[in-house]
Amino acid sequence: MTDDIFEKKKTKNRDIRKYAKAGVALLVIIFLLLTGISSVVIAKEGEYKVVRQFGDIVKIHETPGLKFKVPFVQEVSTLSKKKMVYDVEEKEITTLDKKRMIIDNYAVWSIEDPERMIANARTVIGAEARMGEFIFSIVRSELGKMDFSEIINEEESSRGVLNDEITSKVNEYLARDNYGIVVDDVRIKRSDLPESNEAAVFNQMITDREKIAQQYLSEGEADKSRIRAEVDREVQEMLSTARANAEKIRSEGEQQAAAVYNESFSKDPEFYRLYRTLESYETTIDGETTIILPQDSPYTDLLQGYIE
Template sequence: MKRKNWLITVGIALLFVLGAGSMFIVKEGEYKIVLRFGEAIRTVEEPGLNFKLPFVENTTTLPKYQMTFESNPGQILTKDKKPILVDNYTIWRISNAEKFIRTVNSVSGGAQRIDEAVYNSVRRKLSEVEYDVIISENTVRGNINDEITQDVALALKRDDYGVEIIDVRIKRTDLPESNKQSVYNRMISDRQSIAARYLSEGDEESRKITSKADRTATELLAQAEADAKKIVAEGEQQAAIIYNTAYGKDPAFYNLYRTLESYTVTLQNDPVIMIPIESEYAKILLGK
C-alpha cells in the first residue's frame, strides 16, 4: 500500500514537472522564441499561454517594443577637415525575432551592429558637409538625419539582421577639447574684424551725413542772409518813398514832426541839456 502511494505521488510530481516544463506565457510587448537544441524553430508574438516540448525545447525572450540606442561620441572629419565629436541616438525595433536570434543572438549584439552601421553612415555623410553648415543650418541637419536613417536602414536590411530602423538623429556636434580654444580664438578674431569693419563703415557714413548737413546749413544760412538783405533793402526803399511823399506834401509839418521825435529820444531819463537860447531847438521847447 505504501509502495502504491509512493508511485502515485511520484507520478503526480512527474506529471506536474512535465506540465510545467511544457507551458510558457507570452506577455504584452515581447517575443517568445522557441528553441530546440539551441536552434530557433518558431516565434510566438500574441500574449497568452502556450506549450512546448519539455526538456527538448526551451524559450528565450526579446522585446517587441521600440528601443533607443545612444551611441558613444565619435570623432569625425568634416569636408573642410575640421574634427568634430558627434553624439547621436537610434530608435529601432526587432522586426523578425528568429533572424535576430540567428544573426546577433541578443539585444546587446543588435545594438553593436547598429552602432557600427550608424557610425559609418554618419562619418560618410558629415565628411561631405562643411563644419559651419553643420552647426548653423537646421534644415541641412534635418536632411542629414533623414539621409543617415535611410542609409542605416538599408545597410541593416541588406545584412538581414531582423531589425527595423525607425529614426537616427544627431544630438550634438562639438569640437574636441584640444581644438576648442584655437577655434574660439579664431571666431573671436573674426568677430572683432567684422566689428571693426562695421565701425569704420559707420564712421565713414557719419562723416558723409555730417558733411552734407553742414553744406545744407551753410546754403540755408547764405540764402537766408540774402533774403534778409533783400527784404531790408526793399523796406528802406519803401520807407524812403514814404518819407519823400510825406515831406513833399507839407515840409514844415514834416520838420516839426521829426524835431518832436528827436525830443522824445533826447529827453528820455530826465537828461540835462545845454543849448543856446537863440537856437530853433530851444525856441520850439520854449514855445516861441
C-alpha cells in the same frame, strides 16, 4: 518461530512495494506537473516570444497571453517590442575645413521583424553593432561636408534636418540588408574637440569673433558718419529754406512799408522832409557830438525850437 520471521519479512516486503508504488506515483505526478509547467509560455505586453527547436525558429508569439510549446524539446527566448535607446560609441571625424571632432550619438530603435533580426544579426547586441556602424558611416560622411563652425553654431546649425537625413539613410541600409529593425531617431548629443587641438581651435574662434566684432564696429562708425552727414545736410537745407523765406517776407514787408510811406509822405512833403531830418539826427548826433552852425542857419532855428 520460523513462521513468525517469515511472516514479518513478508509484511516488510509488502510495505516496501507499497511505498515504492507511492514514490513512483509521486514522481509521475511531479514529472507531469513539470511537463505541464514547462510547456506553458506567458507572453507579456510589449514583447516577442521566440520558440526554437534544436536552434531553429519554429514560432514567434507577438500577442500577449498563454502560449504553449513542446516541453524539453523547444526553448523560448524574449525580445522587446518597445522602443530601445542605443548609445552609439563616440568616435572622431574630420570636418570639411579639416577640423577634427569627437561625435557622440544615440539612436532610438525597435524590432520590426524578430525573425529577420535573428537570422541576420543573431542577437540584440549584434543588431546594435550593425546599426552603430551604419550610423557612424553616415555621420562621418554628412558632417564631412560641413564646416566646424556650422556644426557647433546652434543658430546656424542644420542639425534638425541632418538628424532626419541620417535616420532615413540608416533605415535604408538596415532594410537593404534585411535586419528586421527600424530606427525612429538618430541624434547628435555631443560634439567636442580632441584635447590635442582644443586650445588652438578656441583661440582661432576668439580671433574670428574679434574680427567680426571689429567689422561690426567699423560698419557702425560708417553708418554713424553717413547718418550725421545726411542730418547736417538736411539741417542746412532747412536753414537755407528758412533764410530764403525770411528774406522774401522781409522784402515783401519793406515793399509794403515803402508803399505806405510813399503814400503817406506824398500827402505832406514838408512833413516828410522834417521827418527825414529828424531821422538824420538819430544817426549823426549822439552824446559826444559837437556841431558848429551859423546863427542864421535854419538848422539852428530847428535845434533851438524857433520854428515859424
